[in-house]
Amino acid sequence: MTSVLVVGGGIAGLVAARSAALAGADVVLLEGAERLGGAVAGIELAGVPVDTGAESLAARGGTALALLSALGLTPVPPAPSGAWLQNARGAYPLPAAGVLGIPAFPLAADVRAVIGTRAAMRAWADRLLPELTVGRERNLGALVRRRMGARVLEELVAPVVGNVYAVNPDEADVESLVPLLNGELTRTGSLSSAVLALRAAAPAGSAVVGLPGGMVTLVAALERELGRFGVGTRTGSPVTAVERVGEKWRVQTAAEALEADRVVVASDGASARALLAPLLPAAPLAGWPEPHGTTVVSLVLDAPSLDSFPRGSGVLVARGVDSVAARALTHSSAKWPWLAALLPPGRHVVRLSYRTVAGFGSRPIDAGDLALSDAARLLDVRRTELNLVDWAITEWRQESQRALLGVRARIEAVRAAALGLEGLDLTGAWLAGTGLASVIADADRAGRGD
Ligand SMILES: Cc1cc2nc3c(=O)[nH]c(=O)nc-3n(C[C@H](O)[C@H](O)[C@H](O)COP(=O)(O)OP(=O)(O)OC[C@H]3O[C@@H](n4cnc5c(N)ncnc54)[C@H](O)[C@@H]3O)c2cc1C
Incomplete structure (x- = not known):
């Protein structure tokens, strides 16, 4: 043997x-x-299991x-409510049809709501630019900026890529993130058409799944x-x-x-x-x-004002938003019905992710305080409406x-x-x-x- x-x-x-x-x-x-x-990894907070590291996996x-x-x-599958995007001007539902935040329909109302009509027109001009028949752009940031403009890159792509892959799109390799994108670009001649083709080829159903417990x-x-x-x-x-x-x-x-x-x-x-x-x-x-340092702060809150799930399954934070330190918030009990079913009425589980900065984890009281303020801002409720029941802080190094x-x-x-x-x-x-x-x-x- x-x-x-x-x-x-x-x-x-x-x-x-x-x-x-x-x-x-x-x-x-x-x-x-x-x-x-x-x-x-998981932890029990206020009697319920909470994932402190990975919480879902790609269903494909x-x-x-x-x-x-x-x-x-x-x-x-997660609840179908979807995520939101917070930029310097406000919070908006994350546009539905995209890959890595690159819109398939730049003029769609949900895209215009986030980046504005002028930037959406610029993104749509991608269809009029010369075809990308030869030459492969490996830098995701350069590709999106050239085809669709800086606003799409900064406000749609950077928050998605930063939170899902923990990388800056200006340092990201298109081939690694979406191996089929370059081929579709060459075939269809524009970035939005390539995204549309990839979306059409993907099987129906949720892109990620979780596990009860x-x-x-x-x-x-x-x-x-x-x-x-x-x-x-x-x-x-x-x-x-x-x-x-x-x-x-x-x-x-x-x-x-x-x-x-x-x-x-x-x-x-x-x-x-x-x-x-x-x-x-x-x-x-x-x-x-170096791997990327991420600090996750998990909060259990008594907060009936969150019962309406004001930001769906959570919020991705765009670059340039200085009013919050968190880069993303997951409203875990809104995203995962199995978790909500374990909680008494009015109780919620929320998870915030931070890019780790030196000393953050060694100041747990400040971290909890900061996370509560960020949660209130990102979920658009008053801080006094969030009553902290339990919380935990976890430091990770993410191999991105x-x-x-x-x-x-x-x-x-x-x-x-x-x-x-x-x-x-x-x-x-x-x-x-x-x-x-x-x-x-x-x-x-x-x-x-x-
Ligand atoms: C905060 C966070 C959230 C994430 N969310 C998601 C998500 O929602 N969906 C998703 O798909 N992915 C997610 N990921 C990524 C995913 O969790 C990781 O890619 C995956 O778990 C990595 O598994 P691994 O076994 O390669 O490495 P690790 O999980 O790092 O395991 C390596 C193991 O090796 C051990 N080890 C190290 N040195 C030695 C040694 N010398 N001898 C013996 N043992 C050793 C370590 O203790 C560790 O247990 C997330 C990651 C983080 C950090």
């Missing part, structure tokens, strides 16, 4: 371990922290949905399944070295050295690159952009580098170098891209050793 060691017990490591065990291997998973799940990921089904989990139930289900498969799972076991010893791989922790036929490195990017440094050429491992210009080539170089080492597989968000659907599909492949 082949033996496999998996380093890291986030979703990537858990899925890789499961896929290796399903392929008949004898598997041991080593996780540095005291709990499994990595960036999929065939592997991810198949995994949920195999684990007996039933994904649920929170995304953290995925971690619990994977943990149960690994137990059933006899996978040895060791938490509190940070791996300090991975080395080739003859035909075997040896993995070192503070407590022990383990050997196996294969090793899957599924830890976060910084840890994985440090472990791989003695094994792979230095160049593709050096000079990686794959979306950045130039990083795809690095990823390919790392993967190519690893191919030269028999029995070594790499996975995780730093290679697969942020987003659970991509992480799950890549980890499944790595676990099977494909």
Whole structure:
């Protein structure tokens, strides 16, 4: 029987371990922290489960949905209320027909409401510009600015891309974010037509799904399944070295050295690159952009004035809005009916995301206070109407580098170098891209050793 060691017990490591065990291997998973799940994590606040990290996954990921089904989990769509966008002038429902915030119908009323008629006319002129038959624009910001103007970029695209992928569109790689966009641009001749074609090709239904009980139930289900498969799972076991010893791989922790036929490195990017440094050429491992720091503040509020869900499922904040520090707010109990059903009348769960700034998390009282003020502004209620029942603050480092210009080539170089080492597989968000659907599909492949 082949033996496999998996380093890291986030979703990537858990899925890789499961896929290796399903392929008949004898598997041991080593996780540095005291709990499994990595960036999929939950907390109980005022008696209800609240996701503090990932809370949904892309419904288009065939592997991810198949995994949920195999684990007996039933994904649920969010409530159809939709999100809003806050810019310096006001708050507006996020335009319905778009990709990454790029509108398919620049003159639609919901687009004009956000950017104004003049900017909408400029965006519509995209259809009159010379066709993009040759040459591929890789910089998303440059592409949108040139085709549709700065307002579309600043007020529609930047808030969506910043919040979903945690990157600035001026640093984002079109090919990484929407691999089919350039092809559609060449085929249809304009950006809005390309977006329309992509929308038409997407299957009907919600773009994301959640899980009753929170995304953290995925971690619990994977943990149960690994137990059933006899996978040895060791938490509190940070791996300090991975080395080739003859035909075997040896993995070192503070407590022990383990050997196996294969090793899957599924830890976060910084840890994985440090472990791989003695094994792979230095160049593709050096000079990686830092992961993006995100602070999530979760609030449980008694606030009957939120019963009408004044901003639908939440608010994305455009650049240049100085009146709030948060970059996004999710009205979790409006977005997820399963969560609302657990709450007494008038109680709400709201989550705010901040770009982490030094010292933010070390001033929890200020952070809670700031989050309450931001929640009141973004939800358009008075601060006195929000009665704080419970709250939590969580710091994350988000592996969003794959979306950045130039990083795809690095990823390919790392993967190519690893191919030269028999029995070594790499996975995780730093290679697969942020987003659970991509992480799950890549980890499944790595676990099977494909
Ligand atoms: C705030 C936030 C919100 C998000 N929201 C969404 C969302 O709604 N939808 C979505 O699809 N995606 C979302 N994401 C992205 C998604 O959660 C991640 O891409 C995914 O969980 C990454 O999984 P991973 O296993 O690759 O990495 P991680 O979750 O980072 O796991 C890596 C694991 O390796 C362990 N480790 C590190 N070093 C070692 C070592 N030396 N030895 C052993 N173990 C080690 C770590 O402790 C960790 O458990 C969000 C991310 C964040 C931070």
